[in-house]
Amino acid sequence: MEISHTEENYLKAIFKISERDGKPASTNAISSEMSTSAASVTDMIKRLSDKTLIHYERYRGVTLTGQGAQIATHLIRKHRLWEVFLVDKLHFSWDEVHEIAEQLEHIKSQGLVERLDEYLGFPKFDPHGDPIPDADGNFAIRKQVLLSELKHSERGLVVGVQDHSTAFLQYLDRMALVLGTPVEVLEYFEYDESMRVLISGEREQVLSKKVCQNLFIQKR
Amino acid sequence: MEISHTEENYLKAIFKISERDGKPASTNAISSEMSTSAASVTDMIKRLSDKTLIHYERYRGVTLTGQGAQIATHLIRKHRLWEVFLVDKLHFSWDEVHEIAEQLEHIKSQGLVERLDEYLGFPKFDPHGDPIPDADGNFAIRKQVLLSELKHSERGLVVGVQDHSTAFLQYLDRMALVLGTPVEVLEYFEYDESMRVLISGEREQVLSKKVCQNLFIQKR
DNA sequence: AATCATTTTTAGATTAGCTTAAAAATTTAT
DNA sequence: ATAAATTTTTAAGCTAATCTAAAAATGATT
Numbered sequence: 001m002e003i004s005h006t007e008e009n010y011l012k013a014i015f016k017i018s019e020r021d022g023k024p025a026s027t028n029a030i031s032s033e034m035s036t037s038a039a040s041v042t043d044m045i046k047r048l049s050d051k052t053l054i055h056y057e058r059y060r061g062v063t064l065t066g067q068g069a070q071i072a073t074h075l076i077r078k079h080r081l082w083e084v085f086l087v088d089k090l091h092f093s094w095d096e097v098h099e100i101a102e103q104l105e106h107i108k109s110q111g112l113v114e115r116l117d118e119y120l121g122f123p124k125f126d127p128h129g130d131p132i133p134d135a136d137g138n139f140a141i142r143k144q145v146l147l148s149e150l151k152h153s154e155r156g157l158v159v160g161v162q163d164h165s166t167a168f169l170q171y172l173d174r175m176a177l178v179l180g181t182p183v184e185v186l187e188y189f190e191y192d193e194s195m196r197v198l199i200s201g202e203r204e205q206v207l208s209k210k211v212c213q214n215l216f217i218q219k220r
Numbered sequence: 221m222e223i224s225h226t227e228e229n230y231l232k233a234i235f236k237i238s239e240r241d242g243k244p245a246s247t248n249a250i251s252s253e254m255s256t257s258a259a260s261v262t263d264m265i266k267r268l269s270d271k272t273l274i275h276y277e278r279y280r281g282v283t284l285t286g287q288g289a290q291i292a293t294h295l296i297r298k299h300r301l302w303e304v305f306l307v308d309k310l311h312f313s314w315d316e317v318h319e320i321a322e323q324l325e326h327i328k329s330q331g332l333v334e335r336l337d338e339y340l341g342f343p344k345f346d347p348h349g350d351p352i353p354d355a356d357g358n359f360a361i362r363k364q365v366l367l368s369e370l371k372h373s374e375r376g377l378v379v380g381v382q383d384h385s386t387a388f389l390q391y392l393d394r395m396a397l398v399l400g401t402p403v404e405v406l407e408y409f410e411y412d413e414s415m416r417v418l419i420s421g422e423r424e425q426v427l428s429k430k431v432c433q434n435l436f437i438q439k440r
Numbered sequence: 441a442a443t444c445a446t447t448t449t450t451a452g453a454t455t456a457g458c459t460t461a462a463a464a465a466t467t468t469a470t
Numbered sequence: 471a472t473a474a475a476t477t478t479t480t481a482a483g484c485t486a487a488t489c490t491a492a493a494a495a496t497g498a499t500t
Contacts, residue, residue, distance in 0.1 A: 004486080004487090006486080006487070026447080026448090027447070027448055027449085028446090028447065028448080036487095036488075036489090037488075037489060037490080038447075038448065038449085039448090039449075039450080039451095039488085039489070039490080039491095040487070040488055040489075041448090042448065042449055042450085043486090043487075043488080044486095044487080047486085047487095058448080058449085058495085059447075059448065059449095059495070059496060059497095086332075089339060090332070090335040090336065090339055091335065092331070092335070096331075099329070100327065100329045100332060103326075103327045103328065103329075104324075104327060106323075107320065107323045107324060108323065109319070109320045109323075111312070111316075112306075112310070112320060115310040115311065115312070116310065119309060119310055224456075224457090226456080226457070246477080246478090247477070247478055247479085248476090248477065248478080256457090256458075256459095257458075257459060257460080258477075258478065258479085259458085259459075259460080259461095259478090259479075259480080259481095260457070260458055260459075261478090262478065262479055262480085263456090263457075263458080264456095264457080267456085267457095278465085278478080278479085279465070279466060279467095279477075279478065279479095
């Protein structure tokens with residue numbers, strides 16, 4: 001069965017929305033995620049239903065079938081492996097790779113992903129700290145909390161971001177808060193929910209509420 | 221100006237045909253190259269003409285404009301660089317890479333090709349011995365002849381293939397006649413235009429007319 | 441339960457790219 | 471130079487994916 005580039009993107013969007021919201025993806029949620037009209041989504045829902053890639057109940061929302069979920073996770077696998085390639089091998093920065101990987105994830109080939117995986121040394125996380133599903137679709141799980149959840153004097157490592165925007169990633173680069181950086185909470189300001197943080201055991205920096213709520217930390 | 225995947229493929233086909241035949245590409249030649257109907261080609265010719273990517277005179281054939289030629293050579297550059305990547309880094313064999321590169325060549329990004337080129341060490345030829353145009357579209361030229369043009373006792377190196385078919389490439393693998401292999405003509409049989417050849421200074425092999433007419437040799 | 445607001449679907453159209461079949465233009469052969 | 475063969479174009483229509491606008495269904499409010 002042929003699955004188009006566009007259909008693949010819909011499946012990925014549905015996967016993302018159900019993950020995020022913990023419930024079936026509504027027509028509107030999909031149209032918003034895909035930046036398209038609700039009418040287009042209704043149309044596409046019919047096509048994907050016919051191909052048994054999704055399960056749909058009118059006005060109830062969309063869930064992925066086993067088949068659909070497999071395609072979606074495989075796309076995520078490819079996307080994240082290509083991001084690792086672009087950063088590790090071609091030396092792109094982590095804020096430049098999303099759009100390119102968005103195209104590369106649609107390349108179809110039996111052997112390519114597995115060889116790429118091997119070539120990259122079977123990475124478990126992408127350059128933003130997001131887990132890379134294995135060939136069976138299983139994601140590695142890591143104990144992580146938001147920096148905003150850390151208490152005074154708690155320490156940890158930066159392991160990921162919740163906000164993937166270019167603006168945030170570039171801010172983190174400027175602050176030298178890349179993946180693997182050790183952090184320690186020195187002080188919490190209730191007034192604006194900001195934190196004074198020791199970065200790499202070297203520099204102190206006050207980080208805003210918004211920053212703290214978008215940075216994943218592995219405690220230690 | 222947006223150029224679609226399909227339009228890019230037409231430009232590449234027109235480039236290939238004009239190169240091969242040394243004259244403007246006819247509607248039929250394009251339809252044959254693209255495995256599509258002549259009517260579709262006429263349709264596409266209108267679109268590409270409107271975008272000033274080709275020059276067309278009814279019943280006279282198609283030539284690429286500067287713009288069109290630039291896009292075509294850039295596609296060839298990307299295709300061949302990706303083939304080098306697949307063979308050198310991911311260890312695909314030379315008969316497996318064409319279809320994957322056919323997809324990869326359409327990836328759009330400012331920096332990607334140049335970084336890939338650098339990563340691969342600025343290769344001048346792809347795994348089949350075809351020249352890789354530089355960023356300005358210039359192809360390296362190499363003095364090469366077909367094996368069938370060599371006389372008795374002449375020697376050279378295998379540097380390329382004319383026939384890119386899987387069958388031929390796999391035959392060459394079996395015969396250990398990969399790129400860089402030294403060959404010497406020991407005997408020419410007028411009867412069927414076959415040749416007895418010394419391969420790598422080690423093994424003798426009789427090669428058919430068809431094989432000799434599809435192997436490029438650099439004399440020495 | 442009736443009304444209002446929101447969400448979703450349907451209806452009708454558009455575009456890119458494709459098809460087949462027939463018509464027209466060009467080239468080749470007699 | 472006229473007929474025959476070939477090439478190319480036109481005509482008409484299909485599918486996937488999209489849109490806007492209107493209709494219908496659902497959910498929320500009083």
